[in-house]
Amino acid sequence: MCKRTAKARSDGAPLTHREKLRRLREILFANVVMAGEIPAPTGAERRLTRFLSDRFTECGLANISLDHAGNIAGMLPGRVGRRTLLVSAHLDKIWSETDDHTVSVGAGMMSGRGLADNSLGVAVLATLPLILEELEIDLDANLVLLGTTRSFGRGDLAGMRFFLENASHPIDAALCLEGIELGRLSYSSLGMARGEIHVSAGSGELDHPEDTGPGVATILAGFVVALRRIEERESPASRILVGSIEAGSGYSVAPRSGMLRFEIRSGEAGHVARIGEEIAEMVATTSIGDGLRASLEMIAHRSPGDLGSDHPLVRHARETLELLGIESHVAPSVSELALLLDRGIPSLTLGITKGENRHSPSEAISLEPIFDGLAQIVSVLRFMDEGKPS
């Protein structure tokens, strides 16, 4: 099924490719369904890794391997093989193992948890060898297909980080796949840091922390206000996003501990570190009452990076989108792209289709635009293969 056929270098017309790729419709959609129905919370992606490994095996990829970080990789050897290209998709989803991952297929849409982020990306990765075969494209460069683990939250891109630190082939250019949004063109990364502020009562110190002053929840709310003040001062160059607050379990039970998660983002070099130091100082010096403790833990960092809007790879991606009649929108990334750019690897993140309700139980993707997304990916990949992006 996946035997690669003779080479044929066309002029790369994405419009022709888009039509030809409809022949793979059911195979691609079935891969979306199957990838979508496998739970893969951060750090527990093993079953999805197995799925991708099976697909790579069926397609006859070389060097299929599971690394120590749990990433799954396989290679399509190039005709020349002097250069190596990377296409990656993160495997983990924001949903837990016990959430219902049933996918529904309707007329023109699919819906289900994690389809946009990032089951569609994983499905396209699984189908890419067939896509190239269908279009009779043999790349000169080796093509590494990589499903990465531990992308979200405390995972802190551990999968991609491990791969880049230990890759046996230097990567010449890379493409990261995200399910939505078609037209997304990410070629820069924001500086970013993630932190957690923990507030807790020492063991046995207080049965009712609220009795002696402001309790855990109130203190966390105070920290939110303080973060907002810092953000107002730094805006618009930098932002502080409050991701979640956890404390308490009911009306009449005073919480003994709580946590506030936040993320600092900035396009300006050095700003993230400076703001992080300010928050650390704030946490250390805020008076929170007897028997309670506050601490700060920084759990993830990214450096800002930028390929530049005039980079040939960016220009080509934009022109391809124009040819397909899709409006491009530039969106700096804080995900895997940041690590690639940080290493000086010309890289992009592209979205594959249109979607809605991202990160909600009714997350949905449109089916028809997927073929525009595939044509775009193939076009960019062929451009990378010609060695122009570096």
Place this chain on the structure above:
Amino acid sequence: MSELDQRISRWLETNTFHHSEFWDMQELVRAKRDAGLTISLCIPTLNEEKTIGKEIIVFKSELMDRYPLLDEIAVIDSGSSDRTLEIAASFGADTYLSSEILPQYGSKPGKGENLWKAIHQLRGDIICYVDADIKNIHSKFASALVAPLIYRPEVQYVKAFYDRPLAVSDDLRPSGGGRVTEILVRPLFSMFFPELTALIQPLSGEYAVRREVLESLPFPIGYGVETSHLIDLYKSSGLGAFAQTDLDNRIHRNQPTSDLGKMAFGILQGFMKRLRDYGMVKELPDLHGLFRQFQAEGHRYEQVTREIFEEERPPMITLPEYRERHGR
């Protein structure tokens, strides 16, 4: 251990499979080709727009495009008012309205009618029936049912069974059927056809059958179709004609108890008829066809009645149109 117990135990050992035994799809496709078999998948539908698209995508991708095990995928519809047929066709299934197949014989309501007409419409030497309301669909729902028919020429009829999400303790799995199976069909089988109790889920809607068997069976058009099949084939060929495959897990719509009552009533009608036809009871009175349930509103109790008549279609082989179409 009685002789009956031993026969059941032997059958469970030799004719009960787990889907993982058929993991090698290339080998299965090769064996199918070598045996010169064709296989049709039939999905009977009535307003299944929420689940039909996914089933078609998965079966077509995995069992036609990737591994050419199925020769056709057909949806036989009872007249859906939603977009079931449109969605099924858009993903590559052949779609038919049950009423337009053999129209000269009229159209009757009921899933059994669709299954019966599929025998005429579809071409396969094996027909695999799969219900349309499966949420966790996987290609094994068809491949692991046709596999015993491909590898074992003496097997005629393969039933699916699954885990049901009840309490599980130690290594014992809750290998029971649904509610109607456990409180109606299994007690009846235990009394009259004890060997058939070895079928763990006799009412499951997923099964694969050879054409020679299907065309020779009468078809109750309603709830009794599965039970009647089992009894008729058992009486003609014995337990050795059956096999069953464990598909691990099936998630589907749960039916309200009132609907299960109607199902049980229909099954009992077919069952009684067979007891009489096979001379297993001396005499039965005329059986009422009105199923009575009650609903309470305050202190008022109201009868809710429904006429349930398990009409049967004759064996397909008796129809000249069928014999001509299929060269029988």
